[in-house]
Amino acid sequence: MRIGDDRPIRYFTLCARSMIDVFMLVGEGLLKIDPENYSISRVQFCECDQEQFAEIREMIAREDAGFFGQLENVVLFKEDDFTAQFPTLESISLKLEDEGLELEKLDRLLLKRTHFNVRSSFPYDFINLDFCQYYYPHPPGMLRVNETVDRILDWQRRLSDDGENVNLQEFVLAVTCRYDAQFPPEAETRLTELIRSNCTLSPQYKDQVQKTRGTVQLEEWIGKDREDFFFSGWPKDIARSAKEYGWSMEILDYVYYRRYGDENNPYVIACLVARFSRSNLAPDYIPPALFALNRENRKFIDEIDRGSVEGRQVVESLGRIVAARNEQARRKHRPELPNP
Amino acid sequence: MTEHWEPIVLSAKVFGHLAQGLYRTPAGAIKELISNSFDADANLVRIHTGFPRFETFSCEDDGTGMSEDEFRRLMNRGIGSSYKRISPATVTEVYKRPLIGRLGLGILSLAQICTRFEILSHHKGTKTAFRATIQFPPYTRQEMDKIVKRLTEKTEDEQVFGGKYQLFKEQYDPVKKGVRVFTKYLRESFRKRMRTTLQRFANKKTFGTSEPYKTFQVYLGSIYGGSKPVQSLNLVSDYDQLLFGLALAAPLRYIEDRNLVIQLPMMRDRQSRLLNFDFQVQVDNLSLANPVWLPSDREGHSAKQCRLAGSEKRSFELIDGPAKEICSAVQHRVTVKNSDVQFNLYEISYANDNVAGSQLQFNGYLFQQTGRLYPRDIQGVLIRLQNVAIGKYDNSMLSYPYAEGPRYSMVSSEFFIQRGFEDALNIDRDSFNELHPHYIRLQSYVHSLLHDVIFPETWSEEKERNKARRDQAAEARESKFVERYRKTTGDSIRSIQRVEKPRTEQPTSALRESPVEFKGRRGQIEIDRNHPLLKPLFRRRKYAPLVEKLVVAFERSNHESTAPRRRELFYKLLAEIFSDL
Numbered sequence: 001m002r003i004g005d006d007r008p009i010r011y012f013t014l015c016a017r018s019m020i021d022v023f024m025l026v027g028e029g030l031l032k033i034d035p036e037n038y039s040i041s042r043v044q045f046c047e048c049d050q051e052q053f054a055e056i057r058e059m060i061a062r063e064d065a066g067f068f069g070q071l072e073n074v075v076l077f078k079e080d081d082f083t084a085q086f087p088t089l090e091s092i093s094l095k096l097e098d099e100g101l102e103l104e105k106l107d108r109l110l111l112k113r114t115h116f117n118v119r120s121s122f123p124y125d126f127i128n129l130d131f132c133q134y135y136y137p138h139p140p141g142m143l144r145v146n147e148t149v150d151r152i153l154d155w156q157r158r159l160s161d162d163g164e165n166v167n168l169q170e171f172v173l174a175v176t177c178r179y180d181a182q183f184p185p186e187a188e189t190r191l192t193e194l195i196r197s198n199c200t201l202s203p204q205y206k207d208q209v210q211k212t213r214g215t216v217q218l219e220e221w222i223g224k225d226r227e228d229f230f231f232s233g234w235p236k237d238i239a240r241s242a243k244e245y246g247w248s249m250e251i252l253d254y255v256y257y258r259r260y261g262d263e264n265n266p267y268v269i270a271c272l273v274a275r276f277s278r279s280n281l282a283p284d285y286i287p288p289a290l291f292a293l294n295r296e297n298r299k300f301i302d303e304i305d306r307g308s309v310e311g312r313q314v315v316e317s318l319g320r321i322v323a324a325r326n327e328q329a330r331r332k333h334r335p336e337l338p339n340p
Numbered sequence: 341m342t343e344h345w346e347p348i349v350l351s352a353k354v355f356g357h358l359a360q361g362l363y364r365t366p367a368g369a370i371k372e373l374i375s376n377s378f379d380a381d382a383n384l385v386r387i388h389t390g391f392p393r394f395e396t397f398s399c400e401d402d403g404t405g406m407s408e409d410e411f412r413r414l415m416n417r418g419i420g421s422s423y424k425r426i427s428p429a430t431v432t433e434v435y436k437r438p439l440i441g442r443l444g445l446g447i448l449s450l451a452q453i454c455t456r457f458e459i460l461s462h463h464k465g466t467k468t469a470f471r472a473t474i475q476f477p478p479y480t481r482q483e484m485d486k487i488v489k490r491l492t493e494k495t496e497d498e499q500v501f502g503g504k505y506q507l508f509k510e511q512y513d514p515v516k517k518g519v520r521v522f523t524k525y526l527r528e529s530f531r532k533r534m535r536t537t538l539q540r541f542a543n544k545k546t547f548g549t550s551e552p553y554k555t556f557q558v559y560l561g562s563i564y565g566g567s568k569p570v571q572s573l574n575l576v577s578d579y580d581q582l583l584f585g586l587a588l589a590a591p592l593r594y595i596e597d598r599n600l601v602i603q604l605p606m607m608r609d610r611q612s613r614l615l616n617f618d619f620q621v622q623v624d625n626l627s628l629a630n631p632v633w634l635p636s637d638r639e640g641h642s643a644k645q646c647r648l649a650g651s652e653k654r655s656f657e658l659i660d661g662p663a664k665e666i667c668s669a670v671q672h673r674v675t676v677k678n679s680d681v682q683f684n685l686y687e688i689s690y691a692n693d694n695v696a697g698s699q700l701q702f703n704g705y706l707f708q709q710t711g712r713l714y715p716r717d718i719q720g721v722l723i724r725l726q727n728v729a730i731g732k733y734d735n736s737m738l739s740y741p742y743a744e745g746p747r748y749s750m751v752s753s754e755f756f757i758q759r760g761f762e763d764a765l766n767i768d769r770d771s772f773n774e775l776h777p778h779y780i781r782l783q784s785y786v787h788s789l790l791h792d793v794i795f796p797e798t799w800s801e802e803k804e805r806n807k808a809r810r811d812q813a814a815e816a817r818e819s820k821f822v823e824r825y826r827k828t829t830g831d832s833i834r835s836i837q838r839v840e841k842p843r844t845e846q847p848t849s850a851l852r853e854s855p856v857e858f859k860g861r862r863g864q865i866e867i868d869r870n871h872p873l874l875k876p877l878f879r880r881r882k883y884a885p886l887v888e889k890l891v892v893a894f895e896r897s898n899h900e901s902t903a904p905r906r907r908e909l910f911y912k913l914l915a916e917i918f919s920d921l
Contacts, residue, residue, distance in 0.1 A: 036555065037554040039554070039625070050398070050458065051460070051522075053396070053522075054386070054398045054520075054522065057388060058386065058388070058625065061625045062552060062625070063388060063389065063391040063392075063624040063625065064391065064392055064393070068395065068396050068524055093528060093532060096531075097528045097529060097532075099455055099527065099528075103456075103475075106525070110395075110524060114395070117393060117395075333384055333402075335515055
């Protein structure tokens with residue numbers, strides 16, 4: 001990973017208590033542990049579970065790390081008639097002094113305050129949004145994850161507030177989401193429109209669809225392989241947002257794996273890792289769309305065969321990360337993870 | 341689904357406390373949670389304040405937890421009559437710690453910093469767990485005052501609605517045993533104060549950084565700050581005060597290389613007891629310890645330099661109204677390596693089987709240094725009950741009645757109550773009923789000790805010390821003058837001697853003699869201070885060194901052969917004399 005200058009990396013994550021990603025970056029030397037108090041600097045996270053929130057904050061060992069709340073709720077905060085009366089942190093603070101405020105209104109103001117704080121913490125060099133939820137969940141929450149990414153791509157253009165005056169030229173975003181047979185028709189309609197527009201605007205894209213899927217009739221494609229259709233369309237949605245905010249998107253990795261839910265229902269977790277760079281010209285979203293369309297570019301991660309060379313390497317690597325994480329857990333008197 | 345809330349019922353006196361306590365120090369409120377954890381045999385309490393935004397607060401321990409029944413009992417008229425007070429047990433089950441909390445107020449103390457919070461408890465004894473949300477009443481300050489006023493007019497202890505709670509059962513998990521408290525509903529008044537005073541953040545003032553403290557040692561370094569210690573905690577942020585307050589209040593170990601009182605055998609025993617409790621408190625990832633450094637002065641003397649050098653038993657008469665008794669304290673002289681200052685450390689112990697019909701026993705120490713103690717928040721008297729500090733250091737020395745000037749600021753002491761005092765404690769567990777006989781006896785003890793032993797000693801020591809310093813300074817000034825005199829006159833003089841020659845002859849004949857004799861061979865100038873012409877000049881002692889120099893200059897100039905040379909030398913010598921003033 002390349003950063004424009006020598007400053008330490010700024011990292012935002014939805015890491016949950018396992019914090020594998022954080023300790024992987026520590027292992028790679030991208031995040032530093034302070035030898036004096038074992039704190040990990042420049043990591044921010046969002047967590048809505050109060051027990052996990054306290055534990056993660058303690059594992060990071062910095063009291064100024066972390067935002068309490070669900071990221072989608074915080075990022076997508078929408079004004080109503082009440083909250084609109086308090087446009088600044090100062091005015092919110094003044095109103096909060098009214099201790100007779102109804103709980104609902106109080107919650108709205110607290111959410112707005114967190115929204116301001118999260119926004120002002122941007123930009124980050126690396127954002128890891130491990131949503132573990134449907135990218136297109138059922139209505140009425142449809143597209144919330146999608147909208148969250150869109151808003152974050154906008155905030156990534158900010159000049160940092162913390163005195164470092166960071167003005168990003170590029171960053172990496174990793175997004176994870178879930179796909180299964182319950183994929184709602186509304187989401188399907190949206191993806192169909194996106195791919196249709198690609199076909200209309202880019203003859204190259206249309207040719208590729210025709211060549212590789214044997215049809216440009218999208219309904220036919222969906223009927224034949226709905227999952228493939230999802231994998232082809234999903235990154236396009238992010239590329240469209242990136243274009244809107246002047247970011248040029250390059251997909252670095254597109255991986256997926258299969259799991260089974262509590263009721264033995266199969267689902268797929270897809271993970272997209274992309275680099276975004278400032279673009280002076282109008283960014284083109286066709287290259288990432290073509291990348292996603294090509295099945296060869298998607299890497300399936302199978303159950304690890306611990307006996308294979310690759311499997312052993314993966315387990316060893318994960319073992320090192322878990323060991324580093326558990327070392328910190330022991331320092332902080334927190335439960336350890338089992339050895340992989 | 342409709343939510344099921346149950347009322348929290350409080351007695352009027354508890355409600356009154358709650359109403360009054362709303363604007364007390366946050367440390368006083370959070371201290372109660374720490375006390376609960378101590379009583380629950382916890383090894384570790386973790387508090388997170390959400391510095392520097394202060395938007396969430398959490399406190400978790402790994403103790404035995406609270407059962408659902410106990411929680412419900414507390415919520416329903418149980419606060420103020422805690423099980424711990426009803427129970428005959430005086431120590432905890434596992435670590436045999438003396439029980440601190442005896443009124444069950446711990447949970448409600450949170451009302452001082454938040455309006456609503458969630459509590460999660462995994463109770464080891466019953467292997468059950470519950471989660472509850474507690475909502476305090478949305479009373480305004482004025483409304484609470486009105487209710488308290490109405491209640492005080494009534495004779496019976498009325499029950500008052502003190503909020504509501506909602507409880508859910510949870511699956512017990514032994515890994516999660518203990519109590520967790522979490523809130524995002526912090527009172528804005530608390531939050532605002534914590535935030536706005538961060539402009540006085542000690543880390544910024546001392547080390548120039550707004551970053552969180554890396555360790556508790558770094559925090560203490562920012563307070564005691566070497567040669568420039570913080571004069572008073574009121575001059576740093578409320579967050580700094582909170583850290584100090586919690587570290588001071590909790591039953592925590594002393595920092596051995598920073599606090600010389602640990603050199604006392606009695607304090608070593610105490611330290612070992614504290615360590616055996618195996619109790620740690622972390623606030624914002626900082627592992628707290630007793631925050632008092634003794635000595636702590638502007639010269640930067642440290643405990644590492646100090647040694648106890650000889651002790652002496654000092655007796656004094658304790659007068660408490662009609663009661664009189666002879667008490668004693670052991671005075672230990674403290675020498676300081678590479679310094680001429682000397683401190684005193686008094687070891688205190690008192691026991692009486694009948695103070696207003698009940699036993700009173702306490703011990704402790706009193707440290708007295710040369711020069712002010714910094715910060716001023718460690719000056720005075722601190723009383724600990726069951727190892728927990730009650731309130732702060734009392735700078736007034738429990739209302740000491742005599743004027744002692746700056747000597748007050750040189751004393752720091754801790755009194756550990758071993759027996760008695762329980763009923764002297766006010767319901768807030770942060771102050772005493774000052775009319776209680778045990779409090780009055782301790783107060784009399786402190787006053788008698790200070791008045792009869794410590795302050796007189798300080799006076800005479802101070803006098804001696806000041807005289808020695810004056811003499812030293814005068815000597816230095818004189819040798820400087822001799823050096824300059826030598827250069828100006830060319831005489832080989834090494835010192836000035838004072839003599840008082842006996843005078844039997846008539847004063848008129850003496851007037852003809854010079855009061856100064858220049859003994860070139862010996863390299864001495866001899867001044868006769870008994871000379872009738874000089875005697876009136878030496879009446880004011882503080883001018884004596886100046887007078888001597890002027891006389892020497894005048895007499896030496898008279899030795900010159902011509903008036904212009906006399907004048908020239910005299911003015912030159914005058915210039916040397918006055919260049920030093």
